[in-house]
Amino acid sequence: MDHFAYRDRTLLCEDVPVPELAEKYGTPLYVYSEAALLARLTEVQTAFKAADPIIAYSVKSNGNLSICRLMAQHGSGFDVTSGGELHRALTAGGSGKKIVYAGVGKSDAEMRDGLAKGVFLFNVESEAELHALGAVAQSLGVKAPVALRVNPDLPPKTHAKTDTSVKGVKFGLDIETVVDVARSVVGHPGLAIVGVHMHLGSPILSAEPYRQGAAKAVQLVKAFREMGHDIRFLNMGGGFGISYRKQEALPAAAFAEVILPAVKETGCQLVLEPGRFIVGNSGILVSRVVFTKETGGKRYVIQDAAMNDLIRPTLYDSFHRVWPVTPAADVPTWPEDCEAAIPNTQPVDVVGPVCESGDFLAKGRHLPALSRGDLLATFSAGAYGMAMASNYNSRLRAAEVLVTGRTHRLIRRRETFADLTACEDDCLR
Ligand SMILES: Cc1ncc(COP(=O)(O)O)c(C=O)c1O
Numbered sequence: 001m002d003h004f005a006y007r008d009r010t011l012l013c014e015d016v017p018v019p020e021l022a023e024k025y026g027t028p029l030y031v032y033s034e035a036a037l038l039a040r041l042t043e044v045q046t047a048f049k050a051a052d053p054i055i056a057y058s059v060k061s062n063g064n065l066s067i068c069r070l071m072a073q074h075g076s077g078f079d080v081t082s083g084g085e086l087h088r089a090l091t092a093g094g095s096g097k098k099i100v101y102a103g104v105g106k107s108d109a110e111m112r113d114g115l116a117k118g119v120f121l122f123n124v125e126s127e128a129e130l131h132a133l134g135a136v137a138q139s140l141g142v143k144a145p146v147a148l149r150v151n152p153d154l155p156p157k158t159h160a161k162t163d164t165s166v167k168g169v170k171f172g173l174d175i176e177t178v179v180d181v182a183r184s185v186v187g188h189p190g191l192a193i194v195g196v197h198m199h200l201g202s203p204i205l206s207a208e209p210y211r212q213g214a215a216k217a218v219q220l221v222k223a224f225r226e227m228g229h230d231i232r233f234l235n236m237g238g239g240f241g242i243s244y245r246k247q248e249a250l251p252a253a254a255f256a257e258v259i260l261p262a263v264k265e266t267g268c269q270l271v272l273e274p275g276r277f278i279v280g281n282s283g284i285l286v287s288r289v290v291f292t293k294e295t296g297g298k299r300y301v302i303q304d305a306a307m308n309d310l311i312r313p314t315l316y317d318s319f320h321r322v323w324p325v326t327p328a329a330d331v332p333t334w335p336e337d338c339e340a341a342i343p344n345t346q347p348v349d350v351v352g353p354v355c356e357s358g359d360f361l362a363k364g365r366h367l368p369a370l371s372r373g374d375l376l377a378t379f380s381a382g383a384y385g386m387a388m389a390s391n392y393n394s395r396l397r398a399a400e401v402l403v404t405g406r407t408h409r410l411i412r413r414r415e416t417f418a419d420l421t422a423c424e425d426d427c428l429r
């Protein structure tokens with residue numbers, strides 16, 4: 001969290017005091033650090049440099065155009081999972097030559113669009129999809145470049161809702177049958193099987209699953225080549241975890257250590273699809289306390305960010321640090337153990353204005369006394385924050401700001417009531 005730090009008891013993003021941003025742009029507000037984004041991208045690029053990889057930033061983690069543009073400008077490609085994400089990647093300056101198209105349910109129109117835009121790799125997740133893509137490609141007179149996405153059937157490694165490489169999930173082709181599937185399309189006029197893809201789940205805090213997955217991928221590359229497929233890409237997906245609590249996450253180099261030997265053994269071009277690793281700790285969500293209240297023997301801090309702004313706590317019981325933007329002198333500015341009982345604090349639930357009991361950002365968290373108007377920061381909110389935001393309760397989605405040194409600029413304006421009903425206005429009778 002180097003790029004978000006307290007100075008004189010005020011939280012700064014790079015060199016900009018966060019209260020200044022809240023004053024200028026309002027709350028709830030997503031604030032991103034450009035230096036953090038670039039440092040994380042560089043960390044991945046450097047760790048995997050030996051393989052000259054295609055880093056395909058995962059648009060689903062945060063598809064803001066300015067963030068995507070920054071990625072493209074610094075050498076990143078994109079991992080997209082819908083026509084909308086492809087549109088974002090291209091609008092931000094991405095090129096099909098570095099775009100991977102993922103997803104279990106690509107429509108024919110999305111496949112056609114991807115082929116027309118020159119997507120260099122389609123991650124294919126079922127036999128049905130493979131044949132549909134082959135037919136679409138044939139109708140266009142081209143061959144679709146395909147990486148078969150395999151479910152390597154590894155032990156559980158993250159939250160059940162986001163583990164994508166255990167038996168029984170909808171993702172990928174079963175490792176037991178993928179070789180037969182590959183064999184069945186040898187010589188297909190609309191398909192070029194050029195890669196093996198795995199995305200193990202997210203977030204992953206150990207390198208071990210990658211070691212195991214990569215070993216299985218090497219075997220598949222060999223098997224596919226033996227049957228005549230020209231396998232050139234090894235795509236190990238995304239999923240690298242980040243530190244939400246303390247320093248629990250691994251550096252990119254730890255993943256490189258177990259992935260690079262497999263790349264070397266196969267001679268493939270490595271593709272990676274990191275999202276959270278790059279943007280997760282590069283952004284915070286800033287909110288303002290609306291009320292505090294006590295009820296049923298519990299204390300609540302009601303602030304103006306809600307589950308519609310950041311759904312991760314509600315959806316996965318995810319932990320995000322929450323701490324005042326300007327903490328008083330009698331509490332630490334950055335508590336080492338943010339889950340512990342901290343002197344001069346009380347346990348509270350940090351909740352939002354949405355009409356659901358499951359609307360919370362933090363539960364039973366020790367926070368100092370707060371009053372109306374105080375600012376709170378919810379950390380590690382850059383990934384799957386704004387990307388999963390909704391208009392539930394007809395709330396306007398937050399604004400987003402990018403900070404660069406001492407400067408800052410809006411990268412998404414706050415929605416208006418007009419935006420809220422824009423798609424319905426013309427349908428009123
Ligand atoms: C296929 C695929 N690639 C990449 C990602 C990005 O994952 P992460 O943001 O954890 O790097 C995801 C999401 O988990 C995914 O489903």
Ligand SMILES: N[C@@H](CCCC[NH3+])C(=O)O
Pocket residue numbers: 060162202203312383384
């Ligand atoms: N959206 C999830 C992770 C799933 C990523 C997409 N495969 C999160 O907020 O952590």
